[in-house]
Amino acid sequence: MAASVGFLGVLIIPFLLLGLFDMIRVMTTKSITQTATFQLPGIGRRGTGILVGHSITLNPDAGAHDMNEPREAWALKSGLYTPRQLVESFAPLLDTVVLRLGPDPPNVRSSRCQLLDNLAANLDTNTREASMRFPNEDLDDSRTEIADQARGIGKTLVQYARSHTGAVVNPDLYLRSPCEGHLLTKPNVDLMFGPRSEPHLMQLFNEYMHQMVLLRDALIPFKNYEDVVIPIDGQAARGMRYLEPSRSEFLVQLWTRQVSQSAVVKLAQALLAPSILAQNSRTTSGYGFQYAHGLVLPAVLAGGETPFHLLQYIAARLVEDATNDILFDYEMQDYYSARRMEISGAAATQAPASYPPGTESPAVQRATIEIRPAVSDSDSPTVPSRHLELRLELDNGRSISVDVGQVCRGHRYAYIAHQASSASIPENGIQTGTDDAKTSDVIVHDATSVLRSGEDGLVTAKGGLHIIPVQDPLVSLALMGVLYPENVVLLPMEERLEQAENSGKGLEPKFVLWGGVERGGLRGRFQYSIPT
Structure with missing residues (x-):
């Protein structure tokens, strides 16, 4: 196939x-x-x-209350499912194949384990058999995230399948499963088309592979995919094919x-x-x-x-x-055409190399x-x-209200400051802290004032490097919801301003949220830190 x-x-x-x-x-x-x-x-x-x-x-009861007759030889019952329950409900397709293959010869890997090895290859992202195959490098952030998510979900689903035993099987189960392009590993080609097999068993295993691939792909949007509660209508389509x-x-x-x-x-x-x-x-x-x-x-x-x-x-x-x-839905459908507000005035000051000492930031x-x-x-x-x-x-x-959609959009568009370059670190590996920011003057703003400026639009400026010291990650999120999301850089509190200057776009204005974020994930780790 x-x-x-x-x-x-x-x-x-x-x-x-x-x-x-x-x-x-x-x-x-x-x-x-x-x-x-x-x-x-x-x-x-x-x-x-x-x-x-x-x-x-x-x-979630995996359709235990559904007393209707299935629409075809194999189907899911209507009801609420967890991802694990769905995997367990697919098991009769696999275990019927295992039953009809008969006893395993001595000193060989069991047919069930071998078929699940095939599933693991289908749900991987860099095997010959992968249904969603990615190159090993040169991926942008969005594809990196999808690849990592697909790989992690696939491993979880295979673990569910390996740990589930005792599925009720129907030795007379027959169904037609159109070819979906899911490949077999070489050992399973020999198994499914060898003397132990029967012509219709490949149909059952193909359907099993496809249901698992559909489930894996459908869970990709969710960070906490194991917790998702999924409504299934068993009369609408075969399993997940809807x-x-x-x-x-x-x-x-x-x-x-x-x-x-x-x-x-x-x-x-x-x-x-x-x-x-x-x-x-x-x-x-x-x-x-x-x-x-x-x-x-x-x-x-x-x-x-x-x-x-x-x-x-x-x-x-x-x-x-x-x-x-x-x-x-977003309050501002098109942020580009939204009203823009000039950031509240503040005097220029000498660019600090490290987090401004004694800075007061709201919590x-x-x-x-x-x-x-x-x-x-x-x-x-x-x-x-x-x-x-x-x-x-x-x-x-004070109380501040910000549109949730714009908060999340601003976070997606924000830049994480680059790691300190190796050029700024001596050969002995010890950073001396003598490197100064390239810009001599910056404008430091109070977070509360910026948040209040954004009550009627998105905050921007005519130019310059603008620093907003932050300590509470929730304040950082709110600021990303009020700043015009073009050149906002997130800089961890313990890192240096020059890293932010070298990040984001080269044009002005540039807004640096200094603090309220740590390194981690694709868009930072939000965790409260006490300034030292």
């Missing part, structure tokens, strides 16, 4: 799925228990995490263009909220959404080592009275994500949408 990637110029999610997913919503919502306010992992001062909606407790059009669209962008945030969000919507894709006539897919079984928001809001495009599944609800899926006492008034959009009346704001209550008594 030759490797192939389907190209679909126009992608349509069948409207038939909508009524069936609504049925699942009704059946499974009864098992949802709403509890206390949900808090994302702590990233601010004293472990302050962002509060978002109310927690919900879900009980995702094929959206997967094809994503792969086309992955291989022919730069991966966009919109592409990642749309793939997540295809898995969890297909009604948004089917009914959304607007030009934007938003940056997150709420579906019946949780929230999906950019993973940067959860802190830690931040990704580039990945999302975070959250077992919570923000829009309490919603009966439909909700799109979370966050409480952080919440809140809903702004409903968006009235006659262009897309069938998809409810909301704007979200990140609201910070600071220890200086």
